[in-house]
Amino acid sequence: xxxxxxxxxxxxxxxxxxxxxxxxxxxxxxxxxxxxxxxxxxxxxxxxxxxxxxxxxxxxxxxxxxxxxxxxxxxxxxxxxxxxxxxxxxxxxxxxxxxxxxxxxxxxxxxxxxxxxxxxxxxxxxxxxxxxxxxxxxxxxxxxxxxxxxxxxxxxxxxxxxxxxxxxxxxxxxxxxxxxxxxxxxxxxxxxxxxxxxxxxxxxxxxxxxxxxxxxxxxxxxxxxxxxxxxxxxxxxxxxxxxxxxxxxxxxxxxxxxxxxxxxxxxxxxxxxxxxxxxxxxxxxxxxxxxxxxxxxxxxxxxxxxxxxxxxxxxxxxxx
Ligand SMILES: [Zn+2]
Numbered sequence: 001x002x003x004x005x006x007x008x009x010x011x012x013x014x015x016x017x018x019x020x021x022x023x024x025x026x027x028x029x030x031x032x033x034x035x036x037x038x039x040x041x042x043x044x045x046x047x048x049x050x051x052x053x054x055x056x057x058x059x060x061x062x063x064x065x066x067x068x069x070x071x072x073x074x075x076x077x078x079x080x081x082x083x084x085x086x087x088x089x090x091x092x093x094x095x096x097x098x099x100x101x102x103x104x105x106x107x108x109x110x111x112x113x114x115x116x117x118x119x120x121x122x123x124x125x126x127x128x129x130x131x132x133x134x135x136x137x138x139x140x141x142x143x144x145x146x147x148x149x150x151x152x153x154x155x156x157x158x159x160x161x162x163x164x165x166x167x168x169x170x171x172x173x174x175x176x177x178x179x180x181x182x183x184x185x186x187x188x189x190x191x192x193x194x195x196x197x198x199x200x201x202x203x204x205x206x207x208x209x210x211x212x213x214x215x216x217x218x219x220x221x222x223x224x225x226x227x228x229x230x231x232x233x234x235x236x237x238x239x240x241x242x243x244x245x246x247x248x249x250x251x252x253x254x255x256x257x258x259x260x261x262x263x264x265x266x267x268x269x270x271x272x273x274x275x276x277x278x279x280x281x282x283x284x285x286x287x288x289x290x291x292x293x294x295x296x297x298x299x300x301x302x303x304x305x306x307x308x309x310x311x312x313x314x315x316x317x318x319x320x
Contacts (some may be wrong), residue, residue, distance in 0.1 A: 179216030
């Protein structure tokens with residue numbers, strides 16, 4: 001006897017088409033739950049969106065086969081269509097409309113989605129600033145992060161006491177992929193400014209999504225393997241811990257251009273921040289398989305790699 005479920009599916013080739021186009025991770029992202037998931041090998045583990053419990057290991061997604069299972073209350077699983085059906089109130093018409101939208105919405109292999117940067121660098125022309133500024137490495141901001149003055153001098157970072165673009169920030173020098181200096185970015189320090197404008201101040205038109213910070217130094221080390229973090233301070237802390245092959249995204253989003261650069265490395269280790277944005281980006285990147293040799297490690301919840309001590313960083317990077 002049939003409950004109509006499978007009959008309904010098998011009778012429509014369109015379901016097969018959507019199954020080929022939509023992945024479970026897209027559904028989780030679309031309902032805003034992806035950041036609650038962690039990657040373990042080829043599995044994505046998190047709380048079950050179907051029964052809604054808070055057991056963070058209840059729901060498992062096999063990223064290779066694109067199948068899910070809930071080991072908790074549901075005790076069942078299936079493919080992306082089954083999941084969408086459960087989540088749309090078990091309505092076939094809503095499931096169909098939802099999958100159609102996901103199948104036809106433009107994705108970029110899901111490496112980077114949602115809050116994409118205004119990815120059009122031709123909107124405003126970028127004028128490189130090549131002059132060297134004299135920055136002060138003794139600011140308390142860096143002492144709090146335990147970034148040493150010699151590290152700051154090497155990476156050309158420090159506070160700027162003069163007027164102009166970098167006023168009220170601690171600055172770090174920017175380079176193109178060949179290592180030519182092209183200006184400075186400023187990390188805002190005033191909490192009200194950060195709330196209003198964000199932590200970082202970038203030069204107008206700066207093609208952030210086309211570059212990876214510290215790329216020229218990391219590739220000159222020549223190991224072929226790269227560690228990817230979100231920000232410059234994490235690069236510096238890892239440098240102090242002995243890791244030279246580290247690049248920063250300048251955000252938690254891996255743009256298509258950045259993914260292309262990273263594909264030049266023989267292996268990539270993602271080490272993004274321990275917050276929802278970092279977790280979401282890690283899960284998305286691993287599911288997209290943008291690199292054949294990709295793994296992820298996580299800092300403790302709520303912390304960035306820059307917050308960790310050098311022994312802690314070494315222990316995390318050695319594992320797996
Ligand atoms: Zn469940």
